[in-house]
Amino acid sequence: MSGYRLRWPSREEHSRVWQLAWPMILSNVTVPLLGLVDTAVIGHLPESHYLGAVAVGSMIFTTLYWAFGFLRMGTTGMTAQAWGRQDGDQVRLLLARSLVLGVAIGLMLLLLHRPLIAIALYLVDATPAVTAEAERYAWIRILGAPAVLCNYALLGWFLGNQNTRIPLLLLLVTNIANMLLDIVAVYGLGMHAAGVALATVCSEYIALGLGLYLSRGVLRQTSGTLDRASLKRFGDYIELLAVNRYLFVRTLSLLFAFAFFTAQGARLGTLYLSANAVLLNFLMLISYGLDGFAHATEALAGRTIGERRLHRFYDLVVTALIWSLVTALGFSLVFALAGEQIIALLTDLDDVRAMAARYLPWIVLLPLIGVWSYLLDGIFIGTTQVRAMQNTMLLSVFGVYLPLWWLLRDFGNQGLWMAFLSLFIARAVTGGWVYRRLCVRQAWIT
DSSP: OTTOOOOOOOHHHHHHHHHHHHHHHHHHHHHHHHHHHHHHHHHTSSOTHHHHHHHHHHHHHHHHHHTTTHHHHHHHHHHHHHHHTTOHHHHHHHHHHHHHHHHHHHHHHHHTHHHHHHHHHHHHOOOHHHHHHHHHHHHHHGGGHHHHHHHHHHHHHHHHTTOOHHHHHHHHHHHHHHHHHHHIIIIISOOTHHHHHHHHHHHHHHHHHHHHHHHHHHHHTSOSOOOHHHHTOHHHHHHHHHHTHHHHHHHHHHHHHHHHHHHHHHHHOHHHHHHHHHHHHHHHHHHHHHHHHHHHHHHHHHHHHHTTOHHHHHHHHHHHHHHHHHHHHHHHHHHHHHHHHHHHHHOOOHHHHHHHHHTHHHHHHHHHHHHHHHHHHHHHHHTTOHHHHHHHHHHHIIIIIHHHHHHHGGGHHHHHHHHHHHHHHHHHHHHHHHHHHHHHHTOSOO
16 A cells, blocks of 8 residues: 555545445345345244245255356456456457356256255255255246346446446346235245245346346447357356356355354254344345445446556545445444344244344344455455455355354354354454555555
8 A cells, every 4th residue: 555645535435436336235225125025925924934944945045046156246346347448348248258157057057956956955954844845945946047147147247337227227126026926926826935936036037138138228338349259269268267266165165154054053943043044134134235335346446456546446445444334333223223123024923033032132243243344355356356255265164153163052043143253253354454465565456
């Protein structure tokens, strides 16, 4: 950071962050709201194993799909830097390659779905009632694989083009459709967990069709031409996958941590599994709210690095940090004041409500602890410092989270939550150290 003097951001800098952040915050909040509707629809059925099945099934597909989250994250960083260099040819090529990869990986998952689902359900080791219902959920959800992965590519590409209005429109339309289809499938058709899965798959294909249509308008405003010959070179896809291997390992590690948390809750019993499933909806609200600023940081950081304007990059980081902290504090206050009321909206089951309320204090602390890692992820993705993301995540999961859980396992679900929060603390500490090191070495621009 040689020559850079820390200062309060100007009005222009606040405006620049908010212009990209507010559509992403609004669109992101619709995603956990969808999760809240899923939970509320299932949570008001008479038996808790339906809620547990949706929790297990959702965890499996979050893990399975987001393992390929580099299609979103990697596309954002590389597109933003190409946009900053005004390289229209590369902007077009990144979209086409990412969509081809999304289709190919999605079809591969469809071919391998039987062993993948069987292994996942075996590892979770839930009760027979939960496992049977989760299996019905999984057989339907897997049908959406190609659409989900292509949607990752589209969202990453729109963000890299400094366009957050289209992701807002996409997520609003598809999530509202999903909510309505949830109610129809569960209460109208009596499908229970399978109905939630069917509604989700339908909304995923709605998102894909709308996203492809809207991308045409952006391409008309983008200079350059598409190198179609490059799309036929297999080696170029291998190179793209090699660049994103760090994001792949990083994402697998994070998803393993979440899957491990759900699996340990399942082993404690259906009541603990259901209560943790309710509380994880709070985490989704936190994640998608703070990710609004993280996504804005990805796009703007990639752009400023592409433009080779390092001081503007540092100003961006300070501005995004200020608003991320304000948002995190707001979440903590809301959860402290209205957490039990939110739990009551999600389920009518008294024992699940009481169990979830017991662990609510961990959720109150989580925004203030997790805010740092969300922002650092946005910085590292936008600047394509993805190897650092991988290494800090590996250390946090396998060097801190799992050992601490082992030491605290006799404390049951309290120990599990304590270890879970340690993951976010470790990510903040290790990521902060890497950020400072890159600043001292002025290694952001390569």
